[in-house]
Amino acid sequence: MPLDKAHERIAIVLVGPMAAGKSAVGRALAALLQGEYVDTDEVFVQENGPISDFFEARGEEAFRALEAEVVARAVAGDIAVSHPEAPRIVSLGGGSLGSERSREAIASSHVVYLEADLATVLPRIARDTGRPMLTGDAAERWLALFDQRRPLYEAVADLTVDVRHGSPEDFALQIARALETPGTPAKEGTE
Template sequence: MQTVRPIALIGPMAVGKSAIGQQLAQQLGAAFLDTDAVIVANHGTIADIFAGRGEHAFRELEARAVAQAIEDAQGTNTVISLGGGAVLDSGTQQLLDHCTVVYLECDAETVAERIARNSGRPLLAGDAMERWKALFATRRPVYERLADLVIDVRSGSVPDIAHRLKDALGGPAAAKTAAGSMPAATKEVEK
């Protein structure tokens, strides 16, 4: 008998992991956990952590939050949203083997308006779009390598994208076994 695997949403900053994750969890009747929200609830704003303790301290808190979320979600129907840089940690990469990993794929045009509205992203200080593009260029290969499924989020509303993702996962039954047993073609972008 196969066990339920949590669904982990990965992708760049401002792609909509939290909103899509909440909507997907609702559609699946699953629990939802946003690791950035856990960090903020326990340690203060991400901007304050960066300003007071630095990026390295934030990454340590992030790795612990992700590890705890994945551990707590094992065997449950849970959707977990990870921060954009969480996948850079080698321990996190190993833990994601225990999840169905969904890469929410986008481009700079997709996130430009969201980034312009939100100045609280410490890694985007200065020319936010140029910083985003540079971060995305280094992280994209990691997202692609870790993904069991890639969903194009460049068009559609949040509920529509979540519904496409639910369909791509095959509903609750397929979500249980998605990673490792999905045909290779499933790794292609779902539009």
């Protein structure tokens, strides 16, 4: 699924479970492609305050409704960035795909599922207290949410990248090569 001139403004959207590394990979991919990176969780926080506070005050349903608006704006390019003509890389929160509106918003994007497992994310979620969906036993909650959400990640993905071993830069290069993004370094030994 190469990115040609006609499609270079299509967003590359990163989906996957909480703590899979979507933000780190998104930043690395934006750097590699000289693109603009938008993290929908960061946009939500800028516009509405901390997610955990919002959850506590207004609940998950209100959060998901506003999150779907942010996703739609991010994918459409309606969030201010420095270089609107640059490739757009968007990372979504782990539960974003629970909203049909979010799934519809990313339908014409290049969707990349960052596949992780509990062993990969456990060090990250064990020290992170800002994830309202992981209250209580974080590992048990993560597994339950992942089991529930995995079919959504798989259903929307154009490309799946196993992020259990490697660096964000490794995964960014793998994504760029798989999407045949112009300017991506060729695999070693090929020209």
